[in-house]
Amino acid sequence: MVKDQGQTRSELLPGTLEMLVLKTLMRGPMHGYGIAQYVGQTSDEVLQIEEGSLYPALQRLLLKGWVTAEWRQTPNNRRARYYQLTPLGRKQLVVEAANYNRIIEAIARVMQSA
Amino acid sequence: MSKFLQLFNRLLFLLRRKQLESELEEEMRFHLDMKVQEKIEAGLSPEDARHLALRAFGNITLAKEDSRTMWGFRYWEILWQDLRFGARMLLKKPGFTLAAVVTLALGIGANTSIFSIVNSVLLRPLPYEDPDRIVMVWMDNRKLKIDQDIHSYANYADYRAQNQVFSEMTAISQRSFNLTGEGEPERVMGAAATSSFFSVMRVTPVVGRAFTLDEDQRGRDKVAILNYGLWQRRFGSDPQIVGKSIQLNGISRTVIGVMPAGFTFPGKETNVWVPLAPDPQLMSNRSGFWLTVVGRLKPGVTLEQARAEMGAIAKRLESQYPDINASYGVNLVPLHEQVVGTIRPALLLLLGAVGLVLLIACANVANLLLVRAAAREREIAIRAAHGASRSRIIRQLFTESMLLAMLGGGLGVFVALWGLGVLKSFSPSDIPRLDQIAIDKRVLVFTLAVSCLTALVFGLVPAIQASKPNMNEILKEGGRGGSAGVRAARARHLLVISEIAMALVLLIGAGLLIKSFSRLQEVNWGFKPDHLLTARLQLPRSKYADAQQVRNFYEQLLQRLNAMPGVQSAGAVSDIFLSKTPNSTNFSIEGQPQKIGAESIEVPYDSISPNYFEVMGTPVVKGRPFNDRDVEGSPLVVIINQTFAREFLPGEDPLGKKLKYDSLDGPAPWFTIVGVVADTRRTGFDSEVRPETYIPHAQEPSAGMTLVLRTKTDPAGLTAALGNEVLSVDKDQPVYDIRTMDQLLVEKIAQRRFSALLLGLFALLALLLAAVGIYGVMAYSVAQRTHEIGIRMALGAQKRDLLGMIVRQGMILTAVGISLGLVVAFALTRVMSELLYEVSATDIQTFIIIPLILAGVALLANYIPARQAAKVDPMVALRYE
Known part of the structure; x- marks a missing residue:
């Protein structure tokens, strides 16, 4: 893996961002920056989200009622907006994860067939 | 479900727009700050760190823009656009708008005021705990044909001891007392009741205590409980009232409590309660009838079960004491039924009547909209040609209808406020709970719902019709009535027919009520009621x-x-x-x-x-x-x-x-x-x-x-x-109930006068609306056919023939409407037979005269546009284009 930034950043499949956010929030309430950090780090920086695009996605999740938001103090005493999964969001994550697996398997089958 | 949640969240977002913006701003700033700090900690210079952070973040403005889209402001923007456009369209045609809004306001206002009466009289629960478990237990006196007669104590005692359906029963005797002592002697209404009264009604005094079991015994019964109003008025809300004594009918009684405000059972003016405590001779008496009996059903016991068991006890008592109890049954009436029973049919009739009036109003507005839609065919076709989807066009037209309905509804609330004031001033005093009538939240929700429903009824058909124009034809045809013309004309004719039918039903109903009311005025009382003053005394x-x-x-x-x-x-x-x-x-x-x-x-x-x-x-x-x-x-x-x-x-x-x-x-x-x-x-x-x-x-x-x-x-x-x-x-010695005989008689027929007057008013409104509807349709059809009329005249048709042709067309619609209305009225007036006095529900006279009146009005409404048509100058008509 070449880690030259900006060149080999992998594009996300459409709709995957929301799933990643939901999955990240399974670990507990987190702010936008923290979510971006976590996704970047756990994917070994392969999945570099364009961090700005995180915010419209979060608004959508709020609208659908899958997450709730709350202003809290960070450990460094700064005010940040923490997002938290709702029960509805948990259910949605299960659905999306299942979908995702189906697609990945399908793609894998196609790729192996050649 | 999630759709609702989204809509709700959208509304929430809309209300918190400013806050959302600033929060987003702050959270993005936080993100960038953290990122910069992270880079600095990794050893970069502040400038480089900032640069990299911004690059990683991407387009800030776009992110904000996308977020806004997520908040759904676009949704409201479209609505706002439609509303603004709709408002412009309505303002452009102020005559049309005014006619539609006023028509709707009358219809919705009438519905709102009648519903607010129904709401407070019939729907609001009685102010007791679990009021639907309280049942009046009457004696059914088949001998005197009085189905709500009172009981003897011995019978009451047997019913109470032998039944398993009531958790408690109480016997009440309505009394009136001369209240003397400090101040003027005063006649107060009161009641003597067994101590079980309080567990049946589930009421406890706000001051002091209720009757105890031993106060049911003669000799220990010299106590009294005051009504809240009497306590306030006569005793200045004295907090030390308990323990004081008052004189009732010359007997001294100790006040032991005060009932909560508004509690006056069993009478409207019950001011004082004393223990019943009959002497032993009266307790064993079976043939003296003097007690009103009320019971509270045990949990889970239905009224039918109670009726069956109490009926069985009555049968037993009949065979046990045939010389006294023969042909005395028992009659159970739920308290709510007792309170509102007599007024309910009249109110429901009126509610149905205003419903019809509103439907007629809707038909009129729908007609107006159809005519307008025809005029806007080109506009709509052009919009469709520019790529507006069908649903988008329906949405636009429907928004306009909604706007009309909301304007009508808003104005309707004012109509209702005014109407209620008028209604209250001449409504009979024996309508129960009249004083509580008001436009409350439930009434407003009703008005809103009716307004929305109204928009659906009058707006949907014209909107759907207008949204499927045959564009080629309309755009080609260069202006004159398009293809939708025939279809729209048929729709208009159907509307007129149903309007006439509904108006006829209302008119016949009103006619029957008014006729029976005039019969009432001619009742031979057997005495001369004028110049008579009556008053009641009890020594x-x-x-x-x-x-x-x-x-x-x-x-x-x-x-x-x-x-x-x-x-x-x-x-x-x-x-x-x-x-x-x-x-x-x-x-x-x-x-x-x-x-x-x-x-x-x-x-x-x-x-x-x-x-x-x-x-x-x-x-x-x-x-x-x-x-x-x-x-x-x-x-x-x-x-x-x-x-x-x-x-x-x-x-x-x-x-x-x-x-x-x-x-x-x-x-x-x-x-x-x-x-x-x-x-x-x-x-x-x-x-x-x-x-x-x-x-x-x-x-x-x-x-x-x-x-x-x-x-x-x-x-x-x-x-x-x-x-x-x-x-x-x-x-x-106080004297009470001082009334002139005229007053007494008027009170007796006031309820009937009330419903006759109101139904008459609504029927008149319906007649007027229907006449306007016929006139509108015929005038429009004449205007559309100017060209044709011109040709006919040029070919030698006489004015008389033209007049006949057009009037005939309108009268065919009228005749169809009247026949339909007669059938419906014949079926429907049966339900109001109990409101009629010496008039049959299918009174021939009414069923002949009223249709003739309606036909006469329709003829007039037809004649005016027809005469206009006959006056057309053929040259002008042929040039018309």
């Missing part, structure tokens, strides 16, 4: 213990009243006017076999002053009235009415015959019939005339009497003087 037993005292009091009082200036003559009768349950007892006639048990018959008996019939203006048709020689010690005499003579002494001369009343104590004396009086409708216009008997007050004194004064001047002016005369005979 307390504590002060007037023996018959002689009672006799003396009334003799003295009547002497004074007869000498009063402005009074022609004054008399008295023991019964209360227009009371449905007169004092009555079993009787037998000399020479006829005595009838006992189920065979026995009751007649009302009344003590009267000798001049009573003269005062009332009731003719004595046979024999003589009572005179001053019919006193104590002289032979006992009785006067009967014509119905009595007809039923019990058919074909005989009643004069000289003797009858006796079955009394409990000792052998009953014989009364000789000395006169026969004309029948009167003393118990009200809607009950049949029953046999009646009258005895002289001097021979059979009664402590409670109704005074009747025939006056030379306006009887209402003598009210105060009458009170003073009573006080001058006994300064502690």
Whole structure:
């Protein structure tokens, strides 16, 4: 893996961002920056989200009622907006994860067939 | 579900728009700051760090823009656009808008005001705990055909002991008391009730305590509980009231409590409660009926179960005590039913009527919209050609309809406020809970719902019609009526037909009510109701213990009243006017076999002053009235009415015959019939005339009497003087229920007047709307056919022919509408038969005259546009384009 930034950043499949956010929030309430950090780090920086695009996605999740938001103090005493999964969001994550697996398997089958 | 959540969140977002913006701003700033810090910690210079952070973040403005889209402002933007456009379109045609909004406001306003009455009278629960478990337990007196009669104590005790369906039962006797002591003597309504009253009604005093079980015993019952209003008014809300004593009918009682505000059961004006505590002799008495019985159903017991079990007990009592209880059943009426039962059919009828009025209004507005849609065909076609989807166009048109409906609804609330004020001023006082009528939240929700529904009814069809234009044709045709023309015309005709049909149904209903109301005005009461003042007196037993005292009091009082200036003559009768349950007892006639048990018959008996019939203006048709020689010690005499003579002494001369009343104590004396009086409708216009008997007050004194004064001047002016005369005979004796006879009679028919007047009003409104509807459709059709009319005229058609042609077209619609309406009315008026008085629900006269009136109005509405058409100048018409 070449880690030259900006060149080999992998594009996300459409709709995957929301799933990643939901999955990240399974670990507990987190702010936008923290979510971006976590996704970047756990994917070994392969999945570099364009961090700005995180915010419209979060608004959508709020609208659908899958997450709730709350202003809290960070450990460094700064005010940040923490997002938290709702029960509805948990259910949605299960659905999306299942979908995702189906697609990945399908793609894998196609790729192996050649 | 999630759709709703989203809509709700959208609304929330809209309301918090400013906050959302600033929060997003802050959270992005936080993100960038953290990122910069992270890079600095990794050893970069602040500038480089900032640069990299921004690059990683991407396009900030776009992120904000996308977020805004997520908040759904776009959704509201479209709505706002539609609303603005709709408002512009409405403003462009102020005539159309005004006509539509006013029509809707009238319809919605009428519905709102009637619903607010229905809401507070029928829908709002009674102010008791679990009010639907409280049931009135009446005696069904098949002998006198009174289905809500009162009980004897012995029967009450048996019902209470033997049933398993009521958790508790109470016996109540409505009383009135002379409240004396500090201040003016006052007549207060009250009730004597067993201590179980409080567990049946589930009410506890706000001050002090309820009756205890041992206060049900005679001797320990000298206590009283006050109504909140009386406590406030007469005792200045004295917090130390408990323990003080008051004088009721000359007996001293200790106040032990005050009921919560607004609690007045069983009467509207019950001001004082005392323990029932009958003496042992009365407790074992089965034939004296004096108790109103109320019960609270056990949890889980249905009304039907209760009816079955109580009915079985009644049967048992009938066979156990055949000489007394034969043909006495039991009749259970839920309290709510009892309170609103008489007014419910009238109110539901009115609600149905205003519903029809609103439908007619909708039909009119739909017609207006169809006409307008035709005029806007090109506009809509152009929008469609520019790529507007069909749903987008329907949405736009529907937004306009919604806007109209909301304007109409908003104005309608004001119409309703005004209407309610008017309604209250002439509505009968015996509508229960009238004072509580108001436009509350539930009414407003109703209005909103009705407005939305209205928009659906009048807006949807025109919107769908207009949204599927045949674009090619319209755009090609260059202006004149497009392809939708024929379809739209058919829709308009259908609307007119249904309008006429609905208006006819309303008119016939109103006609029937008005006819029965005019029948009521012609009721022959059997006495002269004008210039009569009536008032009620009740002498307390504590002060007037023996018959002689009672006799003396009334003799003295009547002497004074007869000498009063402005009074022609004054008399008295023991019964209360227009009371449905007169004092009555079993009787037998000399020479006829005595009838006992189920065979026995009751007649009302009344003590009267000798001049009573003269005062009332009731003719004595046979024999003589009572005179001053019919006193104590002289032979006992009785006067009967014509119905009595007809039923019990058919074909005989009643004069000289003797009858006796079955009394409990000792052998009953014989009364000789000395006169026969004309029948009167003393118990009200809607009950049949029953046999009646009258005895002289001097021979059979009664402590409670109704005074009747025939006056030379306006009887209402003598009210105060009458009170003073009573006080001058006994300064502690209040007189109450002072009313003119006209007032009493008006109150009796006020409910009917109310519904007749309102239904008449609604029917008139319907007629007007329908006439406007016909006129509108015909005028439009004439305007559209100007070209055709011109050609016909150019080809030699006469004005008369044209007039006939157009009027015929309109009258065909009218005839179809009327036939349809007649069928519906014939089926529907049956439901209002119980509201009619001596008029059949399918009264031929009404079913002929009303359609003729409607046809006449329709003819007029047709004729005006037709004449316009006939006046068309063929040259102008042919050039018209």
